[in-house]
Amino acid sequence: MNHRPDPTTAENGGHFDPQRAATLLNLTTQQARRKLEPTPPWLLVTRAVMVLAACGAVWLSVRGQHPYRGPTTADIPVLIAFIVINFTATAAVAKRATVGVTGRSRLRPAEITVAALAWIAAAAVVGALAAAGVSYSLYPTTLLIVPGVAWAAVMAARADWAQVRYRARGSRRRCSRRVRGTGRGMGSRSRRPLPRPPRQRRRRCLATARMTVRHG
Amino acid sequence: MADDTLDPLIHVPTRLKIVATLAALPDGDALSFTRLQDMIGLTPGNLIIHLRKLEEAEYISSKKTSNGSMTITTVALTGHGREALSAYTQALRELLGGL
Numbered sequence: 001m002n003h004r005p006d007p008t009t010a011e012n013g014g015h016f017d018p019q020r021a022a023t024l025l026n027l028t029t030q031q032a033r034r035k036l037e038p039t040p041p042w043l044l045v046t047r048a049v050m051v052l053a054a055c056g057a058v059w060l061s062v063r064g065q066h067p068y069r070g071p072t073t074a075d076i077p078v079l080i081a082f083i084v085i086n087f088t089a090t091a092a093v094a095k096r097a098t099v100g101v102t103g104r105s106r107l108r109p110a111e112i113t114v115a116a117l118a119w120i121a122a123a124a125v126v127g128a129l130a131a132a133g134v135s136y137s138l139y140p141t142t143l144l145i146v147p148g149v150a151w152a153a154v155m156a157a158r159a160d161w162a163q164v165r166y167r168a169r170g171s172r173r174r175c176s177r178r179v180r181g182t183g184r185g186m187g188s189r190s191r192r193p194l195p196r197p198p199r200q201r202r203r204r205c206l207a208t209a210r211m212t213v214r215h216g
Numbered sequence: 217m218a219d220d221t222l223d224p225l226i227h228v229p230t231r232l233k234i235v236a237t238l239a240a241l242p243d244g245d246a247l248s249f250t251r252l253q254d255m256i257g258l259t260p261g262n263l264i265i266h267l268r269k270l271e272e273a274e275y276i277s278s279k280k281t282s283n284g285s286m287t288i289t290t291v292a293l294t295g296h297g298r299e300a301l302s303a304y305t306q307a308l309r310e311l312l313g314g315l
Contacts, residue, residue: 021222
């Protein structure tokens, strides 16, 4: 019988061949990513099924309406159940995945509060409008933009803008270099080296690079 | 020997697991000592020995924070450590591609 050595049990100090090292590196990286992933594929599939169920419920409630009156109040429990289950499952999975993890990628309590309040506010407004007898057709899903905008604001506040600017400058430089290269190739026969960037731009680039190194 | 091109500090199963696990975290994040121990399946003493070696080479950084009566130690891969792992991975690719 062929015996395949387990890469994880290689002795320290003994011969550790590159093939086993590559297998161990691949295995460990995959396992770590799976354990630390706050939104695993099964959660995304569950969300997709729930969205399908919620949209299906709305579709069933408007099917055959003549004249069209919009979704009925019977859809509200379905939508609320979708939000509650989605929120609970996401929070539970993220909590388990991020145990012991600290740093920039972790959401702060204030950011979680903003996101939760935006959802609660949207649900409250929808509920109030429904209770007041306002038809759904007058305020379609635009209210859901509120949590979306709140989340976008949170993410914008968290972003590492120095890094974003640095990357943007890098891609702009690459782009202009390509454009200059193309122009030279098309318009001139001589193969002169590219002109050096102006001193001011070079200084700015060095300062940004230093700042990126300092901030890790 | 071809193995000479591989960083000897990373080219040890336990330390390779530690570095690969920490590299799975987003840049700027740290992992608590207990979670790392749980994920790798090492005894605390054994893990400390390997972490110390990696810290001496500035591949990782550790920080102790006091939370009331408890002290939490967190470990993170430094930029230098990420570069070293990247160079190690590249060296592995070249070695295995040449086989």
